Amino acid sequence: MTLDFVTLQTLRAHHPAWRLLRSDHAPLVASFLQRVFVAPNVRVMAAADLAEALEDELYALRLHLGESAFPKPALEYLNDWAAPDKGWLRKFYRAGTDEAQFDLTPATEKAVAWLVQLSERQFVGTESRLLTLFDLLKQMSEGSEADPEKRVAELRKKREEIDAEIARVLSGDVRLLDDTAVKDRFQQFTQGARELLADFREVEHNFRQLDRRVRERIALWEGSKGALLEDIMGERDAIADSDQGRSFRAFWDFLLSSRRQEELTGLLDRVLSLPAVAELNPDARTRRVHYDWMEAGEHTQRTVAALSQQLRRFLDDQAWLENRRIMDILRGIESRALALRDGPPAGPVMEMAEPRAEIDLPMERPLFTPVIKPVIADLALRAGDEDIDPSALFDQVFVDKARLTRHIRHALQDRSQVTLGELVGEQPLLHGLAELVAYLQLGSETFSAVVDENTPEPIRWGAVAADGRTITRCARLPRVIFMR
Numbered sequence: 001m002t003l004d005f006v007t008l009q010t011l012r013a014h015h016p017a018w019r020l021l022r023s024d025h026a027p028l029v030a031s032f033l034q035r036v037f038v039a040p041n042v043r044v045m046a047a048a049d050l051a052e053a054l055e056d057e058l059y060a061l062r063l064h065l066g067e068s069a070f071p072k073p074a075l076e077y078l079n080d081w082a083a084p085d086k087g088w089l090r091k092f093y094r095a096g097t098d099e100a101q102f103d104l105t106p107a108t109e110k111a112v113a114w115l116v117q118l119s120e121r122q123f124v125g126t127e128s129r130l131l132t133l134f135d136l137l138k139q140m141s142e143g144s145e146a147d148p149e150k151r152v153a154e155l156r157k158k159r160e161e162i163d164a165e166i167a168r169v170l171s172g173d174v175r176l177l178d179d180t181a182v183k184d185r186f187q188q189f190t191q192g193a194r195e196l197l198a199d200f201r202e203v204e205h206n207f208r209q210l211d212r213r214v215r216e217r218i219a220l221w222e223g224s225k226g227a228l229l230e231d232i233m234g235e236r237d238a239i240a241d242s243d244q245g246r247s248f249r250a251f252w253d254f255l256l257s258s259r260r261q262e263e264l265t266g267l268l269d270r271v272l273s274l275p276a277v278a279e280l281n282p283d284a285r286t287r288r289v290h291y292d293w294m295e296a297g298e299h300t301q302r303t304v305a306a307l308s309q310q311l312r313r314f315l316d317d318q319a320w321l322e323n324r325r326i327m328d329i330l331r332g333i334e335s336r337a338l339a340l341r342d343g344p345p346a347g348p349v350m351e352m353a354e355p356r357a358e359i360d361l362p363m364e365r366p367l368f369t370p371v372i373k374p375v376i377a378d379l380a381l382r383a384g385d386e387d388i389d390p391s392a393l394f395d396q397v398f399v400d401k402a403r404l405t406r407h408i409r410h411a412l413q414d415r416s417q418v419t420l421g422e423l424v425g426e427q428p429l430l431h432g433l434a435e436l437v438a439y440l441q442l443g444s445e446t447f448s449a450v451v452d453e454n455t456p457e458p459i460r461w462g463a464v465a466a467d468g469r470t471i472t473r474c475a476r477l478p479r480v481i482f483m484r
Contacts, residue, residue, distance in 0.1 A: 016087035016107035017114075028070065029081060029088060032057050034112045037104040041197060041285065041292040047091075047100040051075045078102060106202040113194070179276035186277050193289045200296035251297070253454060258419055258481060264290045291416060397431050399438045408447060412484045420480040421457045429461035436461075436475060443480055452479040 012018050020026055036042065036053055054074035062069050070077070082091035082102065090103045145151055168175070177185075254260060268287055271277055285292065407427050411418045420439055429435045436459060443449030457479040465471050 016105060017111040019086065020088055020108060020111045021114075025070075028057070028061070029108075030112050030115055033088070033104060033108060034116075038109060038112055039283075039285075041295070043296065044101050044103050047075065047078065047102060050102050051078060054078065104201065106205045109201055179279075182274060182276040183280060186271065186280065186282070190282065190286060193286070193293075197289075197292060197296055200293070204296075257452065257455065258417065258479070261290060261417075397434055399431050399435050401438055401442065404435070404438055404442060405446060408442065408482055412482065416484045417481050419457065420482070421459060423482070424459055424461070429459075432461055432463055432473065433475065440480065443482060448483040450481045450483060452481065455479040 012022070020029060023029065032054060036045065036050065051074040054077060058070050058074060058077075072080075078089065079091070080086065082089040087105055088108045090105050092101055092103070093099070094101055142151070142154055145154075268289070272282060272287060408418070408423060411423060411426065420443075423439065424436075455478065456476055459475045459477065460472055463471055463473050
């Protein structure tokens with residue numbers, strides 16, 4: 001974007017972030033929204049809870065600045081901040097409830113992030129950023145190299161560097177990062193983590209804008225259903241296949257892996273325990289920042305799901321309207337026929353070329369039916385005298401879903417998620433495939449479950465064969481993750 005005079009003048013007049021910085025209430029708006037939404041990574045808050053928090057903030061300010069400061073009620077301020085001429089908050093209503101909800105807009109988060117950067121930093125690191133830029137250039141250069149010989153030469157060079165590093169470590173020469181380098185890299189990590197959370201709001205905002213355009217198009221559409229669906233799905237595919245959509249999908253697939261989450265948890269615990277990092281007094285939420293990423297990504301996924309639900313509702317409404325139109329036409333024909341029954345019109349009503357029409361529909365023709373010749377076997381039936389235990393008829397398999405539910409909840413008490421393979425490993429299947437299906441049913445009805453299609457996970461259990469031997473059966477299915 002070119003920062004000429006006209007562009008900046010337009011941004012100053014219409015951009016919500018610039019309007020926030022120009023506002024007389026900018027200190028109140030920025031400080032309150034940063035404390036309530038940005039710092040704890042809250043995505044949506046009910047109007048009553050947000051108004052109560054703002055009322056406490058206004059009460060404290062009035063004690064310090066006087067009773068005349070900020071005279072309006074808290075809810076009135078919130079509605080004013082969500083007005084179209086401000087655009088600092090997004091006010092909406094969730095399906096099935098009449099209570100208003102508030103969420104931060106991407107423009108407000110950009111303004112708050114810019115204000116945070118205004119404060120002086122005690123430590124400004126540049127080495128880690130230079131190394132990051134250098135690594136990015138190397139990744140782009142190596143990733144776009146199509147010559148196999150050059151790729152192999154670069155890989156061999158990396159292997160030689162790794163071998164040399166291993167030899168130095170085995171000889172006792174272990175090179176460690178000093179405190180300055182650790183602080184530099186940790187500061188860059190925290191800044192990148194905050195920027196990533198802010199980017200999620202902008203991605204969600206883009207999908208929400210698509211959802212809004214779809215609703216407007218459906219409300220004003222007068223053509224066929226097929227043309228509308230083709231138009232909408234084309235735009236949906238364009239966003240999903242865009243650079244932003246592909247990047248978000250790759251990030252979500254990476255973060256959804258339980259192995260990656262465990263690796264991130266271990267790395268964060270180890271880094272936060274370093275003395276150099278402890279001196280920086282990091283935010284307590286840094287330890288679970290990857291779970292904040294997952295929560296923010298889940299909000300984006302729900303927005304996409306809402307788009308699909310809107311399309312389905314449109315199809316249902318269109319089908320209902322078409323059926324109603326057909327019934328109206330039939331009732332009109334019936335009413336006209338009843339009106340003509342007692343007083344038929346004089347003269348000919350309808351002229352036909354023949355007195356009757358020969359109608360022979362294709363589906364009314366009978367199909368060929370081969371003649372079945374019964375074959376009677378000349379067998380003599382004899383009464384059996386074998387003693388069969390009838391108790392086998394009463395052996396039924398009962399899967400206790402309450403026991404499985406308690407097992408899942410017990411596993412989620414000390415962790416945020418658990419895979420189906422871990423549940424079966426801690427408590428083996430007693431009834432084989434029937435109990436495995438019960439786990440999958442609980443994941444779709446009782447608990448919040450996510451299926452990782454890219455990671456297969458075998459589930460094994462013991463069974464008794466017909467000859468009495470104990471065998472092991474295995475079911476291969478995508479990894480199922482139960483969320484808290």
